[in-house]
Amino acid sequence: MSNLEVLSIAELEAAAMEKMDKMTREYYNSGSDREITLRDNLAAFDRYRLRPRVLKDVSRIDTSTQLWGKKISFPLCIAPAAMAKLAHPSGEVGISRAAANAGVAVGLSSFSTSSMEDVVAQGAGAIDYAIQLYVFQNRKTSEVLVRRAERAGFKAVFLTVDTPYLGRRINEVRNRFKLPPHLQLLNFENPGDVAVYSENETKAHGGDKGKPPAAGAGVDSILPQGNVNDASLNWETDIQWLRSITKLEIWVKGILTAEDTLLAVQHGVDGIIISNHGGRQLDGVTSTLDALPECVAAAAGRIPVHIDGGIRRGTDIFKALALGADCCWVGRIPLWGLAYDGQAGVELALKLLYEEFKLCMSLAGCKSVKEISRDHLIRVKTDGTLARL
Ligand SMILES: Cc1cc2nc3c(=O)[nH]c(=O)nc-3n(C[C@H](O)[C@H](O)[C@H](O)COP(=O)(O)O)c2cc1C
């Protein structure tokens, strides 16, 4: 496989699989529990067919769109995904360079293995970055992270809201996932700072007084204290709290319903990302493409609605836009690109998606992304017949 020319994301994924060790491969690729949502994220795109228009003069196609006041080359950006150096030594810096060359924005995980300053430096002002935020039990650590991102030139905070607790990723537990000792989480002064446990909690976790409780057996083992996210996070107080500590745009990542979209609008967030964490959190939730239309209707143009989850082809980007998304994000694809060939592998992935999207626009009769509409889709019903939207 490795010697074959990689001509699609499916081929890139297959080639990347051969390069990664089992722990990394299964950490990156797995979903939670039975992986129903992981599979459905992809399958949802096949529940739509395209309705192309012809004789539309597609000799010149403009695939670009705007994000944070800047042009991006097409409506596809790189979602935050933890620990990219497991795939390749260039890690998030390699991803950032590839994104800068391709003209798309980057979301950086709180748990990146390159520092946020190094990552942003690669863009040299040409592209924008969002810092993904987990709100920790020790709020001060999250605050320090956000303020540091602001100084480093990030444009937005992506507040991840689908992870009050980590989903059950069985492979991570079985593999006893560990961050290899040569890698570090470089966005924290001291990864041990992210949680504060009382003496009682320490005892409850079987720890000795003054010592942190035992780490979990999955990816939560990357931090000495195990699960550290603040599960008390809520609409009533915490968007306001985040607003009080930063001037960056606040985007909420992990919305799947009209109700939460309305709350996001009411609480003044700047944008939302329809996401189920790539099928890694609550298994059995709707695919993101199925969740998208109700969220777009609820947002009613007041805030941008972005989507991630299961996007693997240019036609997937087109379908998400046709259903009202302003932009798409991909999590696993850049990791596969990195594993396959470092920065060049990520560039290849972005090139494949860009060319597929451009071809799809041309063959569907759309000269600009604004022309992509619901009229370009038809739904495949469960009995196989087709229904206009
Ligand atoms: C290995 C891996 C690590 C991830 N780490 C984070 C993270 O640190 N923060 C976060 O908000 N989302 C994280 N995500 C979720 C992605 O941001 C994104 O929602 C998801 O990957 C999109 O689905 P896709 O992989 O099908 O494109 C991670 C996803 C993967 C696969």
Ligand SMILES: CCCCCCC(=O)C(=O)O
């Ligand atoms: C203690 C939280 C670890 C989260 C690791 C990154 C992530 O979001 C993932 O999906 O994996």
